[in-house]
Amino acid sequence: xxxxxxxxxxxxxxxxxxxxxxxxxxxxxxxxxxxxxxxxxxxxxxxxxxxxxxxxxxxxxxxxxxxxxxxxxxxxxxxxxxxxxxxxxxxxxxxxxxxxxxxxxxxxxxxxxxxxxxxxxxxxxxxxxxxxxxxxxxxxxxxxxxxxxxxxxxxxxxxxxxxxxxxxxxxxxxxxxxxxxxxxxxxxxxxxxxxxxxxxxxxxxxxxxxxxxxxxxxxxxxxxxxxxxxxxxxxxxxxxxxxxxxxxxxxxxxxx
Numbered sequence: 648x649x650x651x652x653x654x655x656x657x658x659x660x661x662x663x664x665x666x667x668x669x670x671x672x673x674x675x676x677x678x679x680x681x682x683x684x685x686x687x688x689x690x691x692x693x694x695x696x697x698x699x700x701x702x703x704x705x706x707x708x709x710x711x712x713x714x715x716x717x718x719x720x721x722x723x724x725x726x727x728x729x730x731x732x733x734x735x736x737x738x739x740x741x742x743x744x745x746x747x748x749x750x751x752x753x754x755x756x757x758x759x760x761x762x763x764x765x766x767x768x769x770x771x772x773x774x775x776x777x778x779x780x781x782x783x784x785x786x787x788x789x790x791x792x793x794x795x796x797x798x799x800x801x802x803x804x805x806x807x808x809x810x811x812x813x814x815x816x817x818x819x820x821x822x823x824x825x826x827x828x829x830x831x832x833x834x835x836x837x838x839x840x841x842x843x844x845x846x847x848x849x850x851x852x853x854x855x856x857x858x859x860x861x862x863x864x865x866x867x868x869x870x871x872x873x874x875x876x877x878x879x880x881x882x883x884x885x886x887x888x889x890x891x892x893x894x895x896x897x898x899x900x901x902x903x
Contacts, residue, residue, distance in 0.1 A: 651731045653678040653688060657820040658886065665897055667744075678821060679744060682889030684813040686742040687821070690758065692729035697740065700755035700797060701725055707798040728760065735763040735790065737822050741814040756810055757796040759818040761836065766865065767791060773866065779859045779874060780835065788826055792819075792838040792877075794850065812853035816886055819854065819877060836877040839864050851875045855882030 653676050656666070664681060677688040690697045702720050729738045739759040746752035771789045775782040780789075794811055819836055828834045838856060840847045852858075856875035864872045 654824050657824045682893035684809045686744045687739045690729040690738045690740045692726045704795050704797045737761040739818045760793040763790045786833045788834045812850045815854040838875045839872040
């Protein structure tokens with residue numbers, strides 16, 4: 648299997664920014680943009696602990712509400728999700744950058760999945776027909792985003808503020824780096840959300856996604872979903888705000 652490498656810091660950083668020191672226990676290939684609440688890495692398709700983390704997530708109470716067919720996760724299906732040999736499937740593990748112990752840092756807090764499946768081309772056609780996407784873009788990479796939080800452990804007081812939006816922002820940059828399109832407009836990321844799923848909508852908005860309208864997820868779906876499309880400009884704006892806050896914190900700490 649081809650092993651893809653994450654970019655440690657997938658956007659251009661100021662030269663005078665002092666990068667954070669990461670705990671030695673975190674030796675996996677990971678990525679973190681300063682100022683972001685989360686650290687991300689690829690799920691390991693051969694890892695038993697990663698597989699268990701994903702099972703915990705998809706069988707959790709919240710996932711059961713919002714995710715279709717999430718009651719079981721065969722090892723073979725997990726392996727397909729986590730495979731890193733193609734450019735149409737990116738499964739990221741989410742870690743809390745504010746963790747104070749090696750054990751806390753190693754704990755998977757959730758996942759971000761950015762992917763394209765067989766039905767995606769039909770969704771794109773319907774998005775074009777409704778005017779949500781410009782039609783006839785031959786070089787466009789259209790990928791869907793999905794994310795979920797791992798149920799909180801009994802010994803956890805909280806899972807961290809803004810972890811999932813932070814992880815989604817960084818995951819979008821990673822996918823762009825890995826696909827490396829000729830033009831930024833050649834890569835389109837989108838998400839479908841149940842109108843009642845307010846937390847997911849807030850996560851998308853905080854990650855630079857814009858609500859474009861409503862449509863059926865599949866042509867035969869009974870329910871209507873909200874469609875969100877990524878604005879790369881909004882994503883950079885929101886990431887830059889956090890980066891400036893990190894720089895300000897560093898400047899203040901030097902003065903104290």
